Amino acid sequence: MIEVLGVHKSFGSLEVLRGVSLDVAAGEVVVVLGPSGSGKSTLLRTINHLEKVDRGYITIDGDLIGYRRRGGKLHELKEREILKQRRDIGFVFQNFNLFPHLTALENVAEVAGLADARHFLERVGLADKADAYPRQLSGGQQQRVAIARALATRPKVVLFDEPTSALDPELVGEVLDVLRDLARSGTTMVVVTHEIGFAREVADRIVFMDEGVIVEEGPPADVLDHPVHERTRAFLSKVLS
């Protein structure tokens, strides 16, 4: 479903991604772990072309993201075409980024019909908050509206960029419940998170990143309990202690 091949990305002189390759199958849930600054979020943002890659390429369902191949060259797509591609890729931000001047329902309806918008709000358990403005909702509720909005374009994959990192501890659970529910229903998901417990329970595969490369990957039981690489072990001993 998602194919990332040899992706490099630098900000100025800082190389954030140094040749990352990753395949995600349809219906698979991949959790990306790693210390801050390891390039996890940047990787996620290159998948929906919020960041342009310097080298390498990304395809979703066989479609090249951000470029078109023609006559042995890659032609950059116009912004209009990129925006269209993004409707296949749901993205959930750490800071929700709900539109504050629109109600929960209007936020979702911005990219879907009203009936669909109601359906997706119901799916995240917030049908009764349809007319509330984001400021009137708790952080957890805001993030659930943001998830409903990301689902509303009926994307092929949904990317989550630390969806619970901005939440008070007691609100993390309700958001993870929604993610769990999505995973069970067969949604293809890539989740960057620090919630190791969630990763162990829900992930089909865990990818550990450090310093812009994928250090190791595999089923949760292998990566979390029997990490092969020294850097993985060091990271896990820090977050699990």
Added chain:
Amino acid sequence: MTSGTLTPPSTKDDDLSALPVVPARHPWRWVGVAFVLVLAAQFVHGLVTNPAWDWPTFARYFTAQSILTAVGTTIVLTVAGTALGFALGIVVAVLRMSKSPFLSAVGWTYIWAFRSIPLIVQLLFWFNISYLYQRLSLGIPFGPEFVSFETISLISPMGAAILGLALHQAAYAAEIVRSGVISVDRGQLEAAAALGIPRLRQFRRIVLPQAMRSILPNAANEVISLFKGTSVVSVMAIGELFYQVQVIYGRNARVVALLMVATVWYIILTTLLSIGQHHVERYFARGDRR
């Protein structure tokens, strides 16, 4: 309690919540209030008793037909200048913020040019445009003409005034709109981009309504300043409020009374604009209430 022992105040023994609370007093505030009241009373007394204010003349002219017509002209100039100015201003702001260096330079140049020229000078230029170009024509540049007009019949003095006010206003409006757009959180644009919302819709539905919150107070300033700025147009002999009172006091020499007529009208209309501003701001603050 035995004498000779020091007992520290204890909240257990004294129930503090039973004690009455004495609010802090501010005697100097009352001195200030008295001072201002005396000044205000003196001012009002002067207005009423000093015959030089000439209230009978004021009353005679305040609702005179010629003055009402002039107020109408002032309102037309303000509304047209604001509407055209802000419409053009939004376009210039979009140019100025464009990723294309060419379009951005066009926007910057417009703002630079029209902020550099004093309004009164610009107005006089437009007023005298027919000396500069007697005919305006449509056709192929440097080639044949298809249609042509007498400049003087195409641009009336009123048209020249509105054109000048709008072009001047657009430069300031552009910067106000730009400042509002910059103030919108980057995350909002990222979210809109991630959802694949088309560019124009992003601007209209997501950015502009949020930018309005910081645009509005500045825009209201500009509208009020333009409203009073229309008095500059009197140099073009257009019958707006200030020109009209000048004409009348030129005839009857009741300068103060007629200036008061204009002043009171300016105050009334500015007050109405301020009330309008309050309501519009409240509308765009929706979502900010808990």
